Amino acid sequence: MDSASSDRRTERTPLGRSAENGLKIVITGGFGVGKTTLVRAVSDIRPLNTEEIMTRAGEGVDDISAVRDKTSTTVAFDFGRITLNERTVLYLFGAPGQERFWFLWERLFIGTLGAVVLVDTRRLADSWYAIDRLEQHGTPFIVARNRFEGPAHTxxxxxxxxxxxxxxxxxxxxxxxxxxxxxxxxxxxxYLYGIAAAQQNPEATP
Ligand SMILES: Nc1nc2c(ncn2[C@@H]2O[C@H](COP(=O)(O)OP(=O)(O)OP(=O)(O)O)[C@@H](O)[C@H]2O)c(=O)[nH]1
Ligand SMILES: [Mg+2]
Known part of the structure; x- marks a missing residue:
């Protein structure tokens, strides 16, 4: 963690009085794509992480071939908060990526206004499930390509x-x-504001 972000954590930025729009956002995607890393990097408060050390018991169950350095995994969810402007606050929930914890997603998606699907281009197929679930749920989402080392797709x-x-x-x-x-x-x-505006004024949509 750089010193700027550690200072920010010690300060524990209080929630501004003018914050009136609290949006629940889920960060989802396949195993090891960087969901916990994102919540940690961006949160104004010390994030809650439910990381457990990956043990030999997970061998053969968890496919870690593309994330060899990974030593821990999210077993419930990550939680963080970021104030985007004086009125808008995002409550961030990082989903667990391993297939055996996907049953938790349904609950995590309740009340979610939008989602980020994080993808690792070395393992794009791992993201299909997240996209399917969000589409099924009718939750608007965007996709973010997390850049890892090595050649990446455009x-x-x-x-x-x-x-x-x-x-x-x-x-x-x-x-x-x-x-x-x-x-x-x-x-x-x-994107979410664009969708809301189009719903309020459908005639204005091209
Ligand atoms: N090189 C590189 N490594 C990254 C990046 N983002 C995350 N990592 C590393 O990738 C590994 C996986 O990151 P996590 O944040 O634990 O991934 P996750 O999606 O939360 O994983 P699960 O919760 O187990 O599904 C960690 O070792 C991170 O340090 C990135 O942008 N570039
Ligand atoms: Mg995680």
Whole structure:
């Protein structure tokens, strides 16, 4: 953690009095794509993480071939908070990525206004399930490509591989960088406001 973010954590930024729009946002996606990393990087408060050390008991159950350095995994959810402007606060819930914890997602999605699907282009297929569930749920989402080392597919290739409709925003991000994660969340909020505006005034939609 850099010193700026550790200072921020010690200060425990209080929630502003003018904050009146609290939006519940879920960060979802496949195993080990960086969901916990994103919540940690961007949260104004010390995030709640439910990380457990991955043990040999998980061998053969968890596919860690693409995330060899990973030593812990989310077993319930991550929680963080970020104030986007004086009125808008996002409550962030990071979903657990392992298949055996997917049953928790249904509860996590309740009351969710929007979601970020984080993808690792080395394992795009791992994200299909998250996208299917969000579509089924009718929860608006955007997709963020978390850049890991090695060759990456272009955003156009990612859109095609995930069969994403043109209106779904697809952006790049570095889950370790606060500014990058904040930009992703701003993209989601703008998208959500666009949807709400179109619902209020359907005639104005092209
Ligand atoms: N190189 C690189 N490593 C990253 C990036 N984001 C996350 N990581 C690393 O990837 C690993 C997985 O990150 P997590 O944040 O635990 O992933 P997760 O999606 O929460 O994992 P689960 O909860 O187990 O599904 C960690 O070792 C991170 O340090 C990134 O943008 N680049
Ligand atoms: Mg996690």
């Amino acid at each position: 955003l156009e290739q990612v859109r095609e591989a995930l069969d994403l409709p043109g209106h779904v925003p697809l952006v790049d991000c570095d889950a370790r960088s606060r500014s990058s994660c904040k930009a992703v969340l701003l993209t989601l909020v703008k």
